[in-house]
Amino acid sequence: MLARYKISEVKELLPLQFFVRVHRSYIVAIKHIETIKKHCVTIDGVEIPISSNYREGFLTFIDDISKKKDN
Structure with missing residues (x-):
């Protein structure tokens, strides 16, 4: 079954402390960012804009x- 959600709806389902939106088409998991x-x-x-x-x-x-990690 294929479910269709707006990316804004998906973002609301994700824990905000682990995911961030970087583009109208992309939400990324913080722990997977390399650079x-x-x-x-x-x-x-893979470069994500x-x-x-x-x-x-x-x-x-x-x-x-970064500030939270420093404390």
Whole structure:
């Protein structure tokens, strides 16, 4: 059976502390991010774009995670 959900609906089902939206077409699991560049993240060697609409929120999210790890 094929279920069709909007990506915003899928995001609401996922635990917010482990997943972040980086593009209108992509939600990524934080623990699988290998590298972060200005316009993309790399997961399993695949570059996933970070759109300008989500970049600031994504970088804030990553910064908050880094601060929590430092404490």
